[in-house]
Amino acid sequence: MKIGIIRLSSLGDVVLATAVLKVLRQTYPRSEIVFIVRSQYAGVLKNNSYLSRVIEWKEGESFKALAFGLRKEDFDVLIDLHSNARSRSLTVLSGAKRVITYKKNHVSRRLALLRKSKPPGLHVVDRYLDAVKLMGVDTSGAAPAMRPDVDDIVWADGFLLENDYSGGLVVGIAPGARRKTKMWPAQKFAEIANELISSKNLSVVMVGDEADAEVGNKVLEGSAQVINAIGQTDIGRLSALLSRCDAVVSNDSAPAHIAAAVRTRAAIIFGPTIEEFGFAPYGGGGIAISRDLYCRPCSLHGTVRCPEGHFRCMEEIGSEEVFEAVEKILEEAPNF
Known part of the structure; x- marks a missing residue:
């Protein structure tokens, strides 16, 4: 049997979708399992032994070409873990014998935005797993997982040593996010970095892509001892570096999910x-930090500026509270 899985983007969502791979392989050990993803996120699936292969939707390749390629695959089952207009079109055009689509909680999310309430609902990972249960898959113990390869681990170890790491604990910080309102202020990241370095005698490494350079520089202005890895990692190297951390502090963004996928617990700031x-730490993978306010939630994915003009949801979270969360992670079980 040939099984296809569609999750085209984005980085964190593709990481979360890896939860279905091991349990699918356990149920269908002789099947060909193929993952369809945008090429810039294919690094998530690097070194994944549960996949037969990956089909990358390359930059500049037309949607028509991708759809034509999938039709030639002649899938027995196509699992749509993206569930938007584009992915649904792919399932139709593929001619797959059976299509399974995961159920988004669009309505409850939209109602939560209107009512400023907390919607009942499953974690996104559990929604993905519910989709594969329709194939008779036992999803017990399933969780997102990435396995950094040896070259990336060697790079991560070398990078730390080149930046005066002399052993001991390492805490990662990820101050970036795709949208500004999802970013805890840079000076607060600097504050917690300074507190961790001075009181715990540990190393702090800062991660992110090139788009995070501006916020990274602001953190460095307030905490010069931070090891700066922003813009120096692809997905594989990022996963390896986070696997070498004993805890991670992150906004509600991809590094938090990558940390969990390499079994490093994170303090995640919402x-x-x-x-x-549906994007809280999954399966004991961290601690969520947030404020109950009349205006939350105000967005599904963050915005350019605070609609209320005060940004209290982030400003009222102090570095002391986040420090305590990191302490708890380090004392209890950095790796779960």
Whole structure:
């Protein structure tokens, strides 16, 4: 049997979708399992032994070409873990014998935005797993997982050593996010970095892509001892570096999910979004930090500026509270 899985983007969502791979392979050990993803996120699936292969939708390749390619695959089952207009079109055009689509909680999320309430609902990972249950898959113990390869681990270890790491604990910080309102203020990241370095005698490494350079520089202005890896990692190297951390502090963004996928616990800071949208730490993978305010949630994915003009959801979260969460992670079980 040939099984296809569609999750085209984005980085964090593709990471969460990896939860279905091991349990699918356990149920269908002789099947060909193929993952369809945008090429810029294919690094998530690098070194994944549960996949037969990956089909990358390359930059500049037309939607028509992708659809034609999928039709030639002649899938027995196509699992749509994206569930938008584009992915649904792909399932139709593919001619797959059976299509399974995961159920988004669009209505409850939209109602939560209107009512400023917390919607009942499953974690996104559990929604993905519910989709594969329709194939008779036992999803017990399933969780997102990435396995950094040896070259990336060697790079991560070398990078730390080149930046005066001399052993001991390492805490990662990820101050970036795709939208500004999802970003805890840079000076607060600097504050917690300074507190961790001075009181715990540990190393702090800052991660992110090139788009995070501006916020990263602001953190460095307030905490010069931070090891700066922003813009120096692809997905594989980022996963390896986070696997070498004993804890991570992140906004509600992809590094938090990558940390969990390599079994490193994270303190995740939620502002305009809420944990109940389905992106909280999964399976003991961290601690969620947020404020109950009359205006939350105000957005599904964050915005350019605070609609209320005060940004209280982030400003009221102090570095002391986040420090305590990191302490708890380090004392209890950095890796779960």
